[in-house]
Amino acid sequence: MTSEWKTSPLRDLVGFISKGIAPSYADEESETTVRVLNQKCNRNFRITYSESRLHDLARKKVPAERFVRIDDILINSTGAGTAGRIAQICNLPCDTIVDGHMIIIRANDKVSQKYLGYAMKAHQWEVLQLDEGSTGQTELNRERLLDEIMISYPTSFALQETIVKTLEGIDRKLLVNEEVNDNLAA
Incomplete structure (x- = not known):
């Protein structure tokens, strides 16, 4: 399978990028709460809900586009040693948002979401x-992220999918191990 490959700055491949919100935390689950992922939830290229908290939508609304979707790419945006950690949502057990210390990225029509992840x-x-930034208060520079990270990709979506399937197979084997x-x- 031959395909043309291109290399572009991340900016050219992103259709949506947004920082999370400052949550209005709740102590107990209710019909108006959703899960909030934070930087502690993003480790080793994976998202876990064990450190997630609750946000009360009755106290603070969240725009629909800021709810996390399957295959969203999440990047920690603050904190020395944590800013820049990347993970992709593989399963979404409940309605979920991210706090202001994370960024959501979604691909445009040039690459598949999974391939970009x-x-x-x-x-x-x-x-x-x-x-x-200063010690402990570091922030990921979003403009540099979009301009300096160069992504190589095949123009063929079929080849992107083949690459993704291979990498998903490796990920499954790593989990089993x-x-x-x-x-x-x-």
Whole structure:
């Protein structure tokens, strides 16, 4: 399968980018609460809900486009050592938003969302270098993220999908290996 490849700044491949909101936290779940992901939820290229909190929509509305969707790319945007961590949402167990310390990215029509997620994760080391500011109060420079991170991609969506399927297979094997290691350790 031959395909033309292009390399573009991330800016040219993004259809939506938004920082999260400042939540109005709730202590207990109700019909008006949704889960809020924060930078503690983003580790090792994965999102976990164990550190998530609750936001009360009755106290503060959230625009529909800021709700997390399957395959959204989430990047920690603040914090020394955490700004620049990248993960992609694989499952969405409930209505979810992100707080102001995370960025949501969605692809435009040049690349598939999953392909862009894997491509960005491959550049995590570079993204981790884009934080600026004083100690402990560092912030990911969004303009530099969009302009300096160069993404190579095949123009063929079929080839993008083939690459994604291969990488998803590797991810599944890694998860199985982690489960086996955890069982052996127990």
